[in-house]
Amino acid sequence: MIEDMLRTPAAVQDAERHTAHNYHPLPVVISSAEGAWVTDVDGRRYLDCLAGYSALNFGHRHPALIAAAHAQLDKLTLTSRAFIHDQFADFCRELAALCGKDLVLPMNTGAEAVETGIKVARKWGYQVKGVPAGQATIVVADGNFHGRTTTIVSFSTDDDARADFGPYTPGFKIVPYGDLTALADAVDETTVAVLLEPIQGEQGVVVPPTGYLPGVRQLCTERNVLFIADEIQSGLGRTGATFACELEGVVPDMYLLGKALGGGIVPVSAVAADTDVLGVLRPGQHGSTFGGNPLACAVATEVVRLLATGEFQRRSTELGERLHAGLHALIGKGLVAVRGRGLWAGLDIDPALMSGREACERLMERGVLAKDTHGSTIRLAPPLTITAEEIDHAVAQLAAVLAG
The missing domain is CATH 3.40.640.10 (Type I PLP-dependent aspartate aminotransferase-like (Major domain))
Known part of the structure; x- marks a missing residue:
């Protein structure tokens, strides 16, 4: 019954109806965002670990950037x-x-x-x-x-x-x-x-x-x-x-x-x-x-x-070490390789377990957004504003996905 009330399925169909199929997006329809989090049309929140392929390094709606845009729009x-x-x-x-x-x-x-x-x-x-x-x-x-x-x-x-x-x-x-x-x-x-x-x-x-x-x-x-x-x-x-x-x-x-x-x-x-x-x-x-x-x-x-200011470079370095340590601990537990620098990682999933697309779909079900590429690989590129606790949460959800 609850599923019948959700807006997402109809919104996904509506989006597909009048667009060329040059992308294969995950079935999530985002309506608002703040920092490292996005919210869909049904009110469910997701941790954004793609950040627009690095277009959102400073997170969604960074206050200083939004203020600059608002001020310029008036002029x-x-x-x-x-x-x-x-x-x-x-x-x-x-x-x-x-x-x-x-x-x-x-x-x-x-x-x-x-x-x-x-x-x-x-x-x-x-x-x-x-x-x-x-x-x-x-x-x-x-x-x-x-x-x-x-x-x-x-x-x-x-x-x-x-x-x-x-x-x-x-x-x-x-x-x-x-x-x-x-x-x-x-x-x-x-x-x-x-x-x-x-x-x-x-x-x-x-x-x-x-x-x-x-x-x-x-x-x-x-x-x-x-x-x-x-x-x-x-x-x-x-x-x-x-x-x-x-x-x-x-x-x-x-x-x-x-x-x-x-x-x-x-x-x-x-x-x-x-x-x-x-x-x-x-x-x-x-x-x-x-x-x-x-x-x-x-x-x-x-x-x-x-x-x-150098703040975001430092955050990427320090939080990146935490991210990569967590990911490397999953090698042999569903991951076969981890690559990257800073807050950027490519993860090769054991293809016997699942494809990269399947992993991203299961992560989405657990409230984490990521993107697959080239079969069994997924990419993580969270906003540089992400916290240590949010990184740990993302890694924990990935571990749960890999554990089945």
């Missing part, structure tokens, strides 16, 4: 880049300082940041490095996930993301992730950039071997190639540092940022690099009507200021 939301608005300079200056770079180019989505990085690298290759026109190549890694545009899926090795979307954009070489020798062999006189995730998120939070990122940095410097770090998921505090590259003391030539930069309120992305790289662009060669809009800048500037 100005859009001008287009035909004009300058009063939030633009602060955002660009403060984000550039956070990145240790000269310039910032604001966009909206993560995929737009990646596309921008590709265009800038090619133009740099032609104008600065001297690569013959039309011959620029970029080296990427297998298992990558940089977005879903036609150009980006052209160098994906995920058949779900790539199949049936050709013809594909040329100009990319794919090498094994974590293999410096293969990378060195792939770089030649046409190479303008190496584009990598410092930690591969969609692949299952795959951390490269120690020394790999410094080796990439050294190789790029020696061969006069740009090192582009896609920190859209791994950056902005997720791994215990502002950027995952910092964990190995590496500074790339270009950062690609997104997700958490919008504070979970508006889509904001950006490319950050020095003048000798981003300075190759001239008016009319690249742009976005909504990129760097006043509302986005107001929120993202507050995000940068939250990160500048």
